[in-house]
Amino acid sequence: MTSTDVQQIYLDHQATTAVDERVVEAMLPYFNNKFGNAASRNHQFGWDAEKATQSARETMAAGINAKSREIVFTSGATESNNLAILGVAKMYAPKGKHLITCSTEHKAVLDPMAALQNAGYEVTVLNVDTKGNIDLNELRNAIREDTILVSLMMANNEIGTIHPVKAIGDICHENGVLFHTDATQAVGKELINVQEMNIDLLSGSAHKMYGPKGVGFLYVRRRNPRVRIEPVFYGGGHERGMRSGTLNVPGIVGMAKAFEICQTDRDSDHQRITALRDSLQAQLAAELTHLTINGDENNRLACSLNISFAFVEGESMLMGMSGIAVSSGSACTSASLEPSYVLRAMGVGDDLAHSSIRFSLGRFTTQREVDRAAELTISTVKRLRDMSPLYEMALEGIDVASVSWGAH
Amino acid sequence: MAYSDKVIDHYENPRNVGSLDKESSNVGTGVVGAPECGDVMKLQVQIEEGVITDAKFKTFGCGSAIASSSLATEWLKGKTVEEATAIRNVDIVEELALPPVKIHCSVLAEDAIKQAISDYESKQGND
Numbered sequence: 001m002t003s004t005d006v007q008q009i010y011l012d013h014q015a016t017t018a019v020d021e022r023v024v025e026a027m028l029p030y031f032n033n034k035f036g037n038a039a040s041r042n043h044q045f046g047w048d049a050e051k052a053t054q055s056a057r058e059t060m061a062a063g064i065n066a067k068s069r070e071i072v073f074t075s076g077a078t079e080s081n082n083l084a085i086l087g088v089a090k091m092y093a094p095k096g097k098h099l100i101t102c103s104t105e106h107k108a109v110l111d112p113m114a115a116l117q118n119a120g121y122e123v124t125v126l127n128v129d130t131k132g133n134i135d136l137n138e139l140r141n142a143i144r145e146d147t148i149l150v151s152l153m154m155a156n157n158e159i160g161t162i163h164p165v166k167a168i169g170d171i172c173h174e175n176g177v178l179f180h181t182d183a184t185q186a187v188g189k190e191l192i193n194v195q196e197m198n199i200d201l202l203s204g205s206a207h208k209m210y211g212p213k214g215v216g217f218l219y220v221r222r223r224n225p226r227v228r229i230e231p232v233f234y235g236g237g238h239e240r241g242m243r244s245g246t247l248n249v250p251g252i253v254g255m256a257k258a259f260e261i262c263q264t265d266r267d268s269d270h271q272r273i274t275a276l277r278d279s280l281q282a283q284l285a286a287e288l289t290h291l292t293i294n295g296d297e298n299n300r301l302a303c304s305l306n307i308s309f310a311f312v313e314g315e316s317m318l319m320g321m322s323g324i325a326v327s328s329g330s331a332c333t334s335a336s337l338e339p340s341y342v343l344r345a346m347g348v349g350d351d352l353a354h355s356s357i358r359f360s361l362g363r364f365t366t367q368r369e370v371d372r373a374a375e376l377t378i379s380t381v382k383r384l385r386d387m388s389p390l391y392e393m394a395l396e397g398i399d400v401a402s403v404s405w406g407a408h
Numbered sequence: 409m410a411y412s413d414k415v416i417d418h419y420e421n422p423r424n425v426g427s428l429d430k431e432s433s434n435v436g437t438g439v440v441g442a443p444e445c446g447d448v449m450k451l452q453v454q455i456e457e458g459v460i461t462d463a464k465f466k467t468f469g470c471g472s473a474i475a476s477s478s479l480a481t482e483w484l485k486g487k488t489v490e491e492a493t494a495i496r497n498v499d500i501v502e503e504l505a506l507p508p509v510k511i512h513c514s515v516l517a518e519d520a521i522k523q524a525i526s527d528y529e530s531k532q533g534n535d
Contacts, residue, residue, distance in 0.1 A: 311468060312468065313446050313447065313468055313469050313470055313473075315470040315471065316419070316469065316470050316471050316473075316474060319411070319416075319419055319470075319471045320419075330446060330470075331446050332446060332470045339446070349443075349444065350443070350444035350445070350446075351443035351444055351446075354443070354444075354446040386425070387422060387425045387465075387466050387467060387474065388466060388467070388468045389439065389448050389449070389450035389466040389467065389468055390443060390448055390468045391468075392427065392450075392466060400443060405441070405442030405443065405444070405448075
């Protein structure tokens, strides 16, 4: 089926977003008319490109209360996370080889951490509670003499839970440890102030905030303390030597425009999207029993709604909800054939992980779309429960968890 | 993932969804899989004079698991016990054009058939 067959409803904004028309407009001149290399110092084409990236740098910096010289442009948040973690680890190795992160981080944080472990570093992975929150005391206790970096995300990509970043930053600074936050899901949505929050490194991506794919940034603090990182890419010495490679000028211009729009519209977007999300959740809860909200209901991103529909499997739900673009934590929908490790880390059983659906709303989501998604979700869950042996057992009063299941 | 038309048809119009009286002496029940693994199949057969006169299923699982069990019940009806035990998972894979990652769904269906028949046979006291 192609996307043109039926009217598709997109509720997967935590995966990616459509580029805002205003962003496309801002980018267009930089593909052909102003196509120069921002590193060309001796002609108008280069000057135009440099001017555009400098202006973008200032916009990005201002949006998080940083200085423009503290912004390093990258290809996206995966690169930013790798650069922050590997870059700090290499540079600060003489000081120590211990890093701290948590079990619900994105793979773009967990995998470089694992690579460091293989290279002789030690990594402490903090646990989370059933809502995806870390314990600040556990963090305090995990910090050692040789700890060089704490990397904890601002908001979770699967469940939307928001970490207490300011409190984490305070603990890190009291202990003289650098603090990196993967803010991919939060940039443009949540207020970010790297000074107040004591953030030393911050990763962000354009395509999660209505900008283009393939561009992101890393904030690297220059004062109190001055953070130094060893590059991951070597080459022409762009980005003050931290990230060599010709700047993606149209992408950078687009990211800045996208961020600017997010800031202008943040309050109204936040309010509207929260209302739509709450409406979706209320409609589902009114018609369906045995729902579990995954994440922290009182402290999550406005756009995010992750629900387990007990007794039905996620992939079969997606099949029934064709026309609604959402994600599932079911193993059958992942490349790894494992259910969501984030839900597992929160203590959600594998059965409920298989039954989870992530709805994520966005700037262009309408009430009509939400109503249609709710309607289709409800009818699909009801239909599938009618053919679920687990639902039948539950109705008979059998505790599914108490049954001893054969190995498969 | 792209599904074959047959999987989609069984998913959208599942045959023989439901339950038979599991206490009845001529009904055999097979329940295979586990919720943690993302699929549980319950398959039941009603057998009269060595012939399967009815078959029902309920499945928790992906579209391919639902389709495999739906197809199994369709095939079972009218078959003798001997013919039923001869059904192999590869027959289901072929009929539904299941991709390699979904072969385990067909294995579950074969197991469910075997378990249902064995349950019936033990009720009859000839196991």
